[in-house]
Amino acid sequence: MVRRIKGTAPIAFRDDRVVFVIGDHLDHGCQERLCSRRTKTPADNRSALQRNWVQSVRQHTEMFTNTPNQIRIQPAVLPTQRVASLKAQIDKLYEHIYSQREEEGIFEVTQTLPAQWKWTPTSSSLSIQAIPNHRALVEDVVYPGLRAILEDYFNQLHVWWNLDASWIRRQYPMNQAPKQSHPHSWHQDGALAFDFSARKFDAPLRMLTCWVTLDECGKSAPGIEYILDPSHASRLLTLKELQVDAINHDFPPRSRNRPELSSGDCLLMTGGLLHRTHQSPNMNRHRTSLEIRFFGSPPSLLKEHQFIRVGHHTV
Numbered sequence: 001m002v003r004r005i006k007g008t009a010p011i012a013f014r015d016d017r018v019v020f021v022i023g024d025h026l027d028h029g030c031q032e033r034l035c036s037r038r039t040k041t042p043a044d045n046r047s048a049l050q051r052n053w054v055q056s057v058r059q060h061t062e063m064f065t066n067t068p069n070q071i072r073i074q075p076a077v078l079p080t081q082r083v084a085s086l087k088a089q090i091d092k093l094y095e096h097i098y099s100q101r102e103e104e105g106i107f108e109v110t111q112t113l114p115a116q117w118k119w120t121p122t123s124s125s126l127s128i129q130a131i132p133n134h135r136a137l138v139e140d141v142v143y144p145g146l147r148a149i150l151e152d153y154f155n156q157l158h159v160w161w162n163l164d165a166s167w168i169r170r171q172y173p174m175n176q177a178p179k180q181s182h183p184h185s186w187h188q189d190g191a192l193a194f195d196f197s198a199r200k201f202d203a204p205l206r207m208l209t210c211w212v213t214l215d216e217c218g219k220s221a222p223g224i225e226y227i228l229d230p231s232h233a234s235r236l237l238t239l240k241e242l243q244v245d246a247i248n249h250d251f252p253p254r255s256r257n258r259p260e261l262s263s264g265d266c267l268l269m270t271g272g273l274l275h276r277t278h279q280s281p282n283m284n285r286h287r288t289s290l291e292i293r294f295f296g297s298p299p300s301l302l303k304e305h306q307f308i309r310v311g312h313h314t315v
């Protein structure tokens with residue numbers, strides 16, 4: 001039996017070193033679930049394994065109770081060669097866009113791109129469709145690299161890839177960004193398509209953003225800064241709460257996390273995670289990343305979006 005907390009299933013991940021919990025506290029029910037996952041072994045080994053497993057979970061329980069993980073880092077999701085070829089493709093695209101832009105102007109550049117591509121000058125973002133073999137990249141490389149995590153998180157053998165909310169992102173050091181391009185300010189991805197003025201609901205969408213960096217980042221190039229707070233897993237912050245002054249007041253810089261990542265590494269962020277682009281004055285290189293969003297099922301709020309089912313086609 002898995003006990004649910006605040007209506008969301010506690011989700012736990014395990015690798016050889018540590019247990020990760022995404023989205024909520026690790027509670028007693030979650031420990032039970034972990035035990036049951038580990039007991040697919042002959043019955044005579046069962047109780048010993050279970051005992052060890054419970055022990056190792058308990059060692060981490062206090063930590064997880066205090067800082068429930070809403071994020072996980074999965075290293076080397078993209079192999080070096082694939083990163084290099086992607087970067088070469090993407091660099092060409094950005095060169096084209098920015099050279100056109102000089103000539104044509106900031107918004108007119110869109111007219112020089114294929115109709116199904118979106119270009120967002122305010123964050124130097126290009127829709128993932130601009131990568132020629134984007135389906136193969138996601139279905140045959142990224143998904144298999146994250147499959148165990150995704151299956152565990154959504155508790156099913158397939159996921160829905162949201163094509164329209166998947167992007168190529170590029171962020172620059174302070175004062176080096178092209179005109180109009182800005183870092184992403186504090187937000188929760190689970191507010192995708194949320195109408196803050198209407199406030200029809202206040203729970204983040206249940207989703208995982210798989211943010212894969214194609215450059216080393218976090219130190220000399222912009223990375224991601226995030227804040228862990230248990231209450232964010234089930235609540236969307238208001239626009240007022242997301243203001244930089246409010247965040248600085250509630251979460252002083254020392255309480256925030258700024259992981260340093262190698263190219264090809266992936267951050268998996270739950271819909272409730274509060275985060276933004278991490279910039280610091282000593283950064284001197286830009287960073288390109290891919291942002292691929294997965295859902296357990298297409299949410300009705302995103303009914304206009306295109307979703308692709310990925311993974312096992314039996315439920």
Ligand SMILES: O=C(O)CCC(=O)C(=O)O
Nearest residue numbers: 169171184189276277289
């Ligand atoms: O790439 C970044 O710096 C942040 C992007 C992000 O958080 C988002 O688009 O949801």
Ligand SMILES: [Fe+2]
Nearest residue numbers: 187188189275
């Ligand atoms: Fe985000």
